[in-house]
Amino acid sequence: MDNTDQVLEQGPSSRALSWALRQAGPDSRLVQAVRLKGGISSVVYRLEIAVDHQAENRLWVMRIIQDEAWIKEEPHLPLHEKAALLAACEAGMSAPVWIASDPEGRECGYPAVLMSCLPGTVILERQASxxxxxxxxxxxxxxxxxxxxxxxxxxxxxxxxxxxxxxxxxxxxxxxxxxxxxxxxxxxxxxxxxxxxxxxxxxxxxxxxxxxxxxxxxxxxxxxxxxxxxxxxxxxxxxxxxxxxxxxxxxxxxxxxxxxxxxxxxxxxxxxxxxxxxxxxxxxxxxxxxxxxxxxxxxxxxxxxxxxxxxxxxxxxx
CATH class of the missing domain: 3.90.1200.10 (Aminoglycoside phosphotransferase (APH), C-terminal lobe)
Structure with a gap:
């Protein structure tokens, strides 16, 4: 592990972004990285990536697992999430599509998972209808x-x-x-x-x-x-x-x-x-x-x- 936690609040580390862009191809570049709200055991970002000669930018989600206690208790979390996403999609659920994993954090500094970004927003009603x-x-x-x-x-x-x-x-x-x-x-x-x-x-x-x-x-x-x-x-x-x-x-x-x-x-x-x-x-x-x-x-x-x-x-x- 490195000092990635010092920059997670501001955005993904340069190492993590470089890894994500490599998954998109040699002609890709980051448009923006936005931290998503709600998580407490991992930091989750929505990445918008432009790829040359493609009309639409790619929207991906990157999960960076920085909870040391969680990693120690469950050391194979990225592999677990990969298996879960594959199972969910095979079951016909509308779930993110798995793209890549960094199981031990060798690329990103922390274990990480890259997946597709799905449309929609969380709705927490004031009163449950x-x-x-x-x-x-x-x-x-x-x-x-x-x-x-x-x-x-x-x-x-x-x-x-x-x-x-x-x-x-x-x-x-x-x-x-x-x-x-x-x-x-x-x-x-x-x-x-x-x-x-x-x-x-x-x-x-x-x-x-x-x-x-x-x-x-x-x-x-x-x-x-x-x-x-x-x-x-x-x-x-x-x-x-x-x-x-x-x-x-x-x-x-x-x-x-x-x-x-x-x-x-x-x-x-x-x-x-x-x-x-x-x-x-x-x-x-x-x-x-x-x-x-x-x-x-x-x-x-x-x-x-x-x-x-x-x-x-x-x-x-x-």
Missing amino acids: SAWLQALAEAIAKLHGAPARKMEWHYFTYVSLDGLEVPAWTEEPAAWRCILDTVKGPRPEYTPCLIHRDYHPANVLWTEGAISSIVDWINACEGPAGIDTGHCRLNLAQLYGVQAADDFLDAYLAAPGASLLAANPYWDMLCLVEMLPGPPGVYKGWEELGVQGLTPELIRRRLDEYAVRLAAKHKEYE
Whole structure:
């Protein structure tokens, strides 16, 4: 690694840009590099590249992974994202097309991935409408129902379940105790499918009122469909409240391709405990995308409400 981190906020390093331009060909030149908002574990840029004798400029996205802890934990991230993008495209999803990878950062200073740039913008509504939630649900159900190539990456939890305790900040300790007891118990059976693994509204692009693509596939793997719905529900509960999360799940279960096994609250609980130990805060990416009015106290209250809802649903589901 070099001192690339000193210039990442201003733009990609000259090394990284030279590598990207080599992928475009000897007659290419950079028009502009714009940092995209929302990411926290990697820096993502949209590159506009002009190539001589071509009428239209190329629009590419470069991800530079500068999180040392993440790299240490998952040393093959660029190869993982390549496999994920290939699998997503083969499954018929509107996802970026893989162009090149620098797995060890020998070219760019940090591990990097180059991919196509898709049209659209992130839309985080002030209040979650039924149509917006239904579109989010149908998009991920399509992925779960699609045939996809086998991947060598499989779902695993990001936290050690055995060491988790009821959080000190909660005002609903009984609900959290139920959740922790449940996730530490037997895992329900499931049918593995291709999952995005980080599916939430900030990773969905919209064009003319419809979802045009899903981005940020670096965590995609084979696993339970309920992890995708659970992670999205966790984000919706924090952004809009528990009712939005429940409406999303109802829309998902009614969508073509949906896995009915995602209805088991176990998967929602498994996603929720990845918030621990806390205390809760406001996701920086939401603020960068223009969301206003969220506070740590509001997030805490909504997470407690969600925990109570999941504990009650667990009793109904048994």
